Amino acid sequence: MSKNFRYFLVALLVLSVSAVAGTKKVPMAKIDNPATSDVFKVDDRNQSALITYTLVDSQANGFGPGNINVNPIAYDPYSNSVVIIHRGRAVSGQVLYAYSTNGGTTWGNKVGPLQGGLAGNTNGRYPSIALHNPSKAADKDSVLVQAVFPLLVGGAFGGMIYSTDPGVGAGSPLASIDSAGVPWSSQMTSGSVYGSSNFVFVASNFSDNGHMSVFRTTDGVTFTKSDPAQMGAAKFYNANLDDASGVVYQGGNFYVGVYAQFAAAVAPDTGAFTLGISKSTDGGATWSEFDIIPRAALTPAYATNNGYRRIGNDFAVDANGGYHWLVTEIDTLASPDKWSVFHYYKAAGGSWTATKVRDLAEHRNYSYGTLDQTRTENMLALSVDGKTLAAKWIEDGRGATYADSLPIADVWTSTWKAGSGWTTPVNRTNTPTINDQLVHMAPNLNSAGEAFFFRSQALLDQGNYTTYDVASFPNGVYFSKDMLVGVRKEQGMVAGSFNLTQNYPNPFNPTTNIRFSIPANALTTLKVYNMVGQEVATLVNGQKEAGVYFVDFDGSKLASGVYLYKLQSGSYVETKKMVLVK
Numbered sequence: 001m002s003k004n005f006r007y008f009l010v011a012l013l014v015l016s017v018s019a020v021a022g023t024k025k026v027p028m029a030k031i032d033n034p035a036t037s038d039v040f041k042v043d044d045r046n047q048s049a050l051i052t053y054t055l056v057d058s059q060a061n062g063f064g065p066g067n068i069n070v071n072p073i074a075y076d077p078y079s080n081s082v083v084i085i086h087r088g089r090a091v092s093g094q095v096l097y098a099y100s101t102n103g104g105t106t107w108g109n110k111v112g113p114l115q116g117g118l119a120g121n122t123n124g125r126y127p128s129i130a131l132h133n134p135s136k137a138a139d140k141d142s143v144l145v146q147a148v149f150p151l152l153v154g155g156a157f158g159g160m161i162y163s164t165d166p167g168v169g170a171g172s173p174l175a176s177i178d179s180a181g182v183p184w185s186s187q188m189t190s191g192s193v194y195g196s197s198n199f200v201f202v203a204s205n206f207s208d209n210g211h212m213s214v215f216r217t218t219d220g221v222t223f224t225k226s227d228p229a230q231m232g233a234a235k236f237y238n239a240n241l242d243d244a245s246g247v248v249y250q251g252g253n254f255y256v257g258v259y260a261q262f263a264a265a266v267a268p269d270t271g272a273f274t275l276g277i278s279k280s281t282d283g284g285a286t287w288s289e290f291d292i293i294p295r296a297a298l299t300p301a302y303a304t305n306n307g308y309r310r311i312g313n314d315f316a317v318d319a320n321g322g323y324h325w326l327v328t329e330i331d332t333l334a335s336p337d338k339w340s341v342f343h344y345y346k347a348a349g350g351s352w353t354a355t356k357v358r359d360l361a362e363h364r365n366y367s368y369g370t371l372d373q374t375r376t377e378n379m380l381a382l383s384v385d386g387k388t389l390a391a392k393w394i395e396d397g398r399g400a401t402y403a404d405s406l407p408i409a410d411v412w413t414s415t416w417k418a419g420s421g422w423t424t425p426v427n428r429t430n431t432p433t434i435n436d437q438l439v440h441m442a443p444n445l446n447s448a449g450e451a452f453f454f455r456s457q458a459l460l461d462q463g464n465y466t467t468y469d470v471a472s473f474p475n476g477v478y479f480s481k482d483m484l485v486g487v488r489k490e491q492g493m494v495a496g497s498f499n500l501t502q503n504y505p506n507p508f509n510p511t512t513n514i515r516f517s518i519p520a521n522a523l524t525t526l527k528v529y530n531m532v533g534q535e536v537a538t539l540v541n542g543q544k545e546a547g548v549y550f551v552d553f554d555g556s557k558l559a560s561g562v563y564l565y566k567l568q569s570g571s572y573v574e575t576k577k578m579v580l581v582k
């Protein structure tokens with residue numbers, strides 16, 4: 001048992017003996033395990049689908065994760081723990097979490113209800129979860145599970161519960177309730193914290209133009225509330241935490257991102273909704289003024305407020321102190337509407353820039369589904385070293401002829417590194433008959449570059465798995481992980497022979513994808529050479545099991561020209577050409 005965890009147990013004992021008002025411990029419970037007939041349809045997936053899902057649990061409906069601004073899945077790279085929070089199936093208002101301590105390979109018993117006996121263990125909505133590992137411990141018992149969610153009071157949003165489980169899967173959640181007459185919004189947001197005893201989450205209320213309160217703790221258990229002046233109503237004409245991603249922790253600092261009409265925004269952005277980030281260097285005690293994106297200056301085509309929509313936002317802060325927003329923009333003055341995913345970036349000490357990651361097919365319903373809280377589900381995740389950014393969004397590729405309100409969406413991803421830009425976007429699901437909505441990505445990758453996904457979907461035996469149906473049928477709680485950085489193995493694909501495919505795109509600038517298959521376990525290398533035979537990159541070098549793989553090649557540091565890429569696996573050798581054009 002670690003010293004930090006012993007200290008934490010002492011803190012729990014002190015709190016229990018002190019009879020903190022509104023606090024109660026409950027045992028771990030095996031509840032809401034999926035029925036044997038609960039299945040997710042995967043047999044008609046396209047051959048190029050990369051994500052396959054494991055059924056972890058079930059819930060009465062999908063309203064809990066039916067919002068892009070809750071955080072229902074978290075991953076801790078130090079203890080290799082994954083947690084997924086969701087509402088119950090037997091009692092929809094119960095809030096539970098599923099957990100894995102081996103990176104999602106197997107899943108333990110479900111923990112909850114996280115209400116801890118408060119408010120009848122019901123009426124929880126839109127829960128978020130985070131992992132708090134103060135010492136970056138490998139022991140899952142030293143990792144605190146932090147949950148926060150709104151509570152219905154008299155049938156309306158009004159209360160809040162925050163709950164701490166002292167160890168992944170410990171099953172002894174310590175919960176507190178906060179109502180205090182504040183009509184809390186339907187989303188409270190938090191971010192996982194590694195290497196600090198401080199932990200912060202943020203909530204806004206409906207009655208004061210989005211005025212935000214900061215809840216902070218220095219021991220992982222006892223939270224205090226403050227109302228920073230920088231997040232008060234005087235700073236905004238209107239603030240909408242429901243349309244921003246909340247809190248991240250990076251490099252010893254906390255950051256809050258907000259979608260708002262900032263009083264301090266420069267013309268012509270004054271009065272228009274834009275995005276800003278506030279920073280705390282003292283564990284959430286004090287905060288800076290917001291660093292506001294000059295939206296009109298960066299995207300002049302969308303500068304006319306009435307001809308512009310923003311429908312998805314997420315932000316991250318990299319290890320170098322750079323700010324990132326992933327945003328879907330819609331130019332409604334174009335005909336047809338022009339949809340694009342943009343990356344807004346500000347390097348430490350630099351200025352904001354805007355880069356288009358991808359143009360999306362037109363969709364004529366801004367909500368991108370039956371709930372206006374889902375949109376294109378933009379999400380960002382960081383590598384363990386904080387230098388690689390992974391982006392995820394959904395899009396419907398059927399194009400401008402599609403005019404219904406219901407998309408049949410696929411999950412797309414791309415990755416970014418400073419100096420290299422964005423890799424070619426990849427369709428991770430490519431399932432034309434299944435609607436891949438309500439897919440959340442944990443904000444941290446593992447050391448191998450894998451991302452972790454939570455998917456809510458109507459169960460096959462319950463009805464409409466092909467559409468966005470969150471209310472009428474029980475929903476499955478599905479988990480998947482997929483390699484986004486480095487060499488990625490396609491799940492469920494069998495390699496019948498050796499094969500090295502032509503890179504795509506080709507020609508390329510500066511990134512391209514290379515796919516290969518090997519039918520047996522073997523020492524495998526994939527290397528890139530220039531036309532005089534000099535090796536310029538090693539993409540794969542090690543023992544690989546049979547399967548189908550693909551890898552991103554970044555040629556940003558090379559000159560334009562023709563290059564060779566060579567696969568060698570056992571005695572098999574194949575070489576192809578590719579063209580870099582800058």
